[in-house]
Amino acid sequence: MKLNANYDNIQNSYLFVEIANRVKKFTAQNPSADIIKLGIGDVTRPLAPCVVEAGVKAVEEMGRAETFRGYSPDSQGYDFLRDAISRYYAAFNVKVAPHEIHVSDGAKSDCGNIVDMFGDDNVVLIPDPVYPVYLDSNVMSGRKVIFCDSTEGDDFAPLPDKNVKCDIIYLCSPNNPTGAAFSYEKLKAWVDYANANGAVIIFDAAYEAFVTEPDVPRSIFAVEGARTCAVELCSFSKTAGFTGTRCGYTVVPDELCGGKFAKMWARRQSTKYNGTSYIQQRMAEAAYSEEGIRQCRENIQAYQKNANLISGVLESMGIYHTGGKNSPYIWLKCGMPSWDFFDRLLEKANVVGTPGSGFGKNGEGYFRLTAFNTYEKTAEAMERFKKIF
């Protein structure tokens, strides 16, 4: 038996291991230091009350013969949830039909599994800096990957280069790690480029609920022409705090590859996936109810308040940064190598963040702060930040 040799080409990321090691070493030497973590890449606020209520009800239904549910009738999701997601899109004027929505246990699964749809001889275009899953999941299939520079010159929301030919394009907006978001015009340029090249855009919309600027599309399907060239991955993780609960969805428009893409994805999922738990589907439905959206929004606003605080301090200090406005991430220019900045922030302010160089070569000299700590801790961290820079 021959193992998949492509796995030998995946690079190990030691970013978070190295952060943990440096923090551990510092804490050992400075046991009384009050360390504040602004490197958290995960939600911290509990699920909304109506989501919990729906979850309890669904679990209890599973315990009674008359309401018990076995395999879901369709591995793509129950109608009640696909309808709720379709209405959610409609609320920001994007038309997505329920049958175009494929429910899953999370966007990371969909992001990893969607590569099954493509031949191995396609060329993949990935921005740098980047969320590493896009790269690793294609290296595992042996695909050629090329990078698109994302830099200060374009405020970390790059435009396509018409001289570059590629087949599969990954875009994430609002972006992880930079927090930058595409304007309608910039995203339209990508859609036009993809259509002109017969390429497909895999659009990661996981952070859409953080968008505040009216010119920033919350879905690629807000952009004219996207229905012939894009799939969208989205999730309840950041919108409703489902990182440990697990539920996401992928939107495949009817027009993509003349309907063939949707059929292939449905076939992949019905063969290699047995549907998302009824319990999570009921919880997700509650999150996208009117009450659920209101309750989840309170959590997002709390994170946004932190993001605004961080941005405001950087603004007042004249430090170049992206994100914060439409994202829980703030990406700032260090004025020194990323790891030097990490050490200085840790040693002088006892604040932990994430070196940008860990996300790709264009991340060198940048640093990521996140809005997922409490307001009090975030305020205290930024007070200390002001004092040392």
Next chain:
Amino acid sequence: MKLNANYDNIQNSYLFVEIANRVKKFTAQNPSADIIKLGIGDVTRPLAPCVVEAGVKAVEEMGRAETFRGYSPDSQGYDFLRDAISRYYAAFNVKVAPHEIHVSDGAKSDCGNIVDMFGDDNVVLIPDPVYPVYLDSNVMSGRKVIFCDSTEGDDFAPLPDKNVKCDIIYLCSPNNPTGAAFSYEKLKAWVDYANANGAVIIFDAAYEAFVTEPDVPRSIFAVEGARTCAVELCSFSKTAGFTGTRCGYTVVPDELCGGKFAKMWARRQSTKYNGTSYIQQRMAEAAYSEEGIRQCRENIQAYQKNANLISGVLESMGIYHTGGKNSPYIWLKCGMPSWDFFDRLLEKANVVGTPGSGFGKNGEGYFRLTAFNTYEKTAEAMERFKKIF
């Protein structure tokens, strides 16, 4: 962009569509017929009380700041569940360490995703008749698939043919659809064959909780030599009624490919999967607690009572069959083509089952009945059965 051309080679299965169509047509012509379904391939009894209790508690924990859980610390599962699964194996004298257990949302996902571990130039050996996922998930990757005949001659538990060379072997015991199970000796023959050929066995143990005969291994790791040649897929679906709740696990022994297989699987899962919901992991832990095992066993015994009833009737009528003893499936010899038998059973007895020919060429002339209906309906169906054959 080039789509994955291998998808054009997947055959569509119309088995369950055709069954539904024939039942629909019959019901339209005979609206008063009292149809009994012995074709159900899904559990029907509710979750055990202690599993429901654990689920409610976990959902409520997610709703409080102090007990909320985000991303799981390890995408392979929480220690509390991996420990519980390890103890579950120990109870039937199989030693599997917690770190060798990789928790997932279900065995179907693992079965579909495990093919990522292998190069596309391996030869896959699949018994016929067979659960179609083994075949389809390999056709999607363009692998060569050869079949191993499973027939009455070996009581549908075939032995390996030493003249056949292959790299990846799928075995399911107790089997879907035949209900047949491998004795220790037969499974040992497969393990020896795999080790001699440098092949890997993917062992589907989804029905292990139905095993009653002491000579039938509940895990391939009960067999000497399996740790160097096998991975095992298992699930809470049939054991604890989780088909709509979703939780499963894969066991990868340290010895497989000198530890490389386990590392690759962990890497695949941490890249393309973000861990199983905390809620399901707590529910699964409860199912494998002492009380949970006792409560789940009551459900399994109810299905086994139905299986024994069906087997007993066939026995008394002198009809050749496999399964029932260690499985909720009973596979009987029709004495006519499978679809003719289907029509006769539907028309004369108003009982629905599954034609064996839908599971492969060696299924022709056979028929599957299942134990997932109520005892009363099963008894009534078998009374009718006796009258017409």
